[in-house]
Amino acid sequence: MSLALVAYGRELGTRVELVGLDSNASVIETVRGVAESLGYDEASFEATAIVDYESDVPVDLLVSLHACDTATDEAIAAGVRLGAEAIVVAPCCHHELAAQIAAHDKDALLRHGLLLGRQADLVTDALRAAALEMLGYRVDVIEFVSAEHTAKNVMLRAERAPSASRAKRATAEYLELRDRWGVTPAIERLLALPLQAGGS
Ligand SMILES: C[S@@+](CC[C@H](N)C(=O)[O-])C[C@H]1O[C@@H](n2cnc3c(N)ncnc32)[C@H](O)[C@@H]1O
Known part of the structure; x- marks a missing residue:
């Protein structure tokens, strides 16, 4: 691609x-x-590994198609680290948060592995989008091809457009969602997120 x-x-x-x-x-x-x-x-x-990539050359666009599990987080973090004006990622398999959520008590939604996995995908991508918003990107979450072609058709499309009010809203939403699900996502470990409530 x-x-x-x-x-x-x-x-x-x-x-x-x-x-x-x-x-x-x-x-x-x-x-x-x-x-x-x-x-x-x-x-x-x-x-x-994406996490180990270093460059002095500024990057305009970071693109990642179906990087496995937390490799998508590595790609997002690399885009931020390298100063990309735009970051476009289509995540692949999500395992990390599913395992963390599965370790908690289960209700009718989480009792079934398939539903837990799908819920974990949504939480993972929502936290990724909020993290990018915190760091000065405007983010759209879209379907980039029809589900007939691939079920992995979610794309996070981010463009640098700093906004203090968006960052503040995203920080509050990130903290609320992360704490509600009791998870520590890779994106938080890979990026120095400004996590004091109220945002930067
Ligand atoms: C599902 S394939 C997608 C390949 C291609 N983008 C595509 O859509 O056809 C995932 C690829 O990510 C690579 N990969 C997994 N973890 C990685 C990491 N941490 N850093 C770099 N590449 C990684 C794997 O080696 C594999 O080639």
Whole structure:
């Protein structure tokens, strides 16, 4: 999918400098080969966990499609850390909060693993969206393709647009939701969230 950004940039006459990351070296080798065969010298690739990626070069756009579990949180945190103007992530499997929620007492909603998992997905993505809002992004949560193509069709689309009132509202909502569900999400560990009630 990332190579499509390079192709689209060429169509527009814009050079898109792409850095593709994956912790699986064989995935990186394959994509690097595809990029070379297409003559995409704008693209480079690195076999690394997203959390370990460092760069001095400012990033305009962070894109992550179906990064597993908390790798999506790593991608969001990398976008913030690297100063991305826009962050677009389509989360994949969510496991972290499901396990934390499952450790609590269960009611009629949480007693059934399928429903607990779906509820955990919603809580995870809502906390991610609120975290981005706290840090100065405007966030839309959308479906980017029809559910016929993939059930994992939720996308968080964030654009830097600092707003003190949005950050304050997001901080209060984040704390309320996190405490209501009794969870500590990866996004909180990966980002230095301004969590004093009332926001920054
Ligand atoms: C479900 S695949 C999605 C691949 C591709 N984006 C797509 O949609 O076809 C998830 C990929 O995330 C990679 N991955 C998982 N955890 C990662 C992490 N912490 N940092 C970087 N890559 C990770 C895996 O190696 C795998 O290639």
